[in-house]
Amino acid sequence: MFTRKKLKKIIIFIFIIVFFTLSEDNLISQSSIWEPLKKIKDISIIVGGDVNGDDLDDRVLLFKKSTNQGMRLLIAEKKGFRTIKYEDLDLDFIKDSDFITAEKINIENNKIKLRLSMDMKRVFPFVESNEDVMLTFFYKGNKIYLEDMVANVSLGYDSHSGKKLDPPLKGVHLWFNVLTSRLYWKTWLKKGKRSKSCYSQFYYRFFAKKFKEIKVDGDKKDWLIIAYPVHLGNFPEGNPIQYGFESWKGDFDLSANIYTGYNDKYFFIYSHVSDDVFKQYLSDKEELEGDHIELWFANSAKEKTRIDIYPGNFTTEKAAAYLLYKGKKSVQKKKIDKIVLATKKMQDGYIIEAKIPVSYLPFNYIGNINSFFTVTLSDIDDSGQEKKLSSSSLNESDYFSLAKIKWE
DSSP: OOOHHHHHHHHHHHHHHHHHHSOHHHHHTOGGGHHHHTTOTTEEEEEEEOSSSSSSOEEEEEEOSGGGOEEEEEEEETTEEEEEEOOOTTOSSOOGGGGGGOOEEEEETTEEEEEEOOOGGGTOTTEEEEOOEEEEEEEETTEEEEEEEEEEEEEEEOTTTOOEEEEEEEEEEEEEETTTTEEEEEEEEOOTTSOOEEEEEEEEOEEEEEOSOOOOSSOGGGGTTOSOOEEEOOOTTTOOBOSOGGGOOSTTTSEEEEEEEEOSSEEEEEEEEEOSSOOEEEOTTSOEEESEEEEEEEETTOOEEEEEEEOOOSSSSOOEEEEEEEETEEEEEEEOSSSEEEEEEETTEEEEEEEEEGGGSOTTOTTOTTEEEEEEEEEOTTTOOOEEEESSOOOTTOGGGSEEEEEO
């Protein structure tokens, strides 16, 4: 004769069998599975909370088994739950296997906060060691996105010169905004008997996607597979701005979303620049001047290339690319006809898409772990005052002032 206690155990056992025989989507559509789920060893963490702002109790599940690693989000609906798996979107700094080390997870203000162990050197190559990393995720458009990563680290190399630090610099706070690719670190320095002083630095980290080919036509369709472009924005606190900041109104005045790609023969770039007042004109030398972007490339041998790209005026003047720096010195401004360009005038600014032969880049640049890259936006406006916004500090005599580029 079955007692109530035995019957309960049998029911739980049946639910466990069903979990492994039915598809995950069908299983999670049943809201009554939560108690049995807690008994399954494959799930390491289950946390509840509102992720999408509808005041219903959603669930976050972390799986640790090798065949089922990663994070699942269960969005609560009237008749059950809808399953969404976190996709790493080819990011090199967070993979499904990293979730095995997760120690703590919370849902706060509709965002998922997760603490785990991982090597921050994936994000910033100068890191010697680091404490646990706090990750923030959010839900949008039926997908889970990684928003930022924060950790306390020790730096093994000087971020300016690239020289090894002995001993490593401890107590550095590192923050990486994945959505914008903006990297920030802050540390307290003490020199001799002087009190501590705060030192911080910003730059943007570029991720280049490998393509077989890109049709250079100013259309974004080829770039849609890149979920996290660099957003070069108007952040006044420590952002590497050369000059003109005092007259800026905000991101709509000057900012850009920048995508980069490559193959063995070419470097590709797609840039959507927000610019509220677009201006182009011919100089006294009949060269195109006005709003444009500057591209800086460098290698660890201190070789650099600077290429300026002008979008033209979209009517009488075509887009043009010019070489201004090559090797280890400036060169006379020279038009480059072999760079394939496409531009479009947009309501909020303009688009530049370019295909640059590797012969114009520093030696052994494509695919090298010690490649550096910076984009600078130049804005003229009606006043004639040039304003510049750069993705790094951009010191021409120091190649480490350029941001790192990661070849995916």
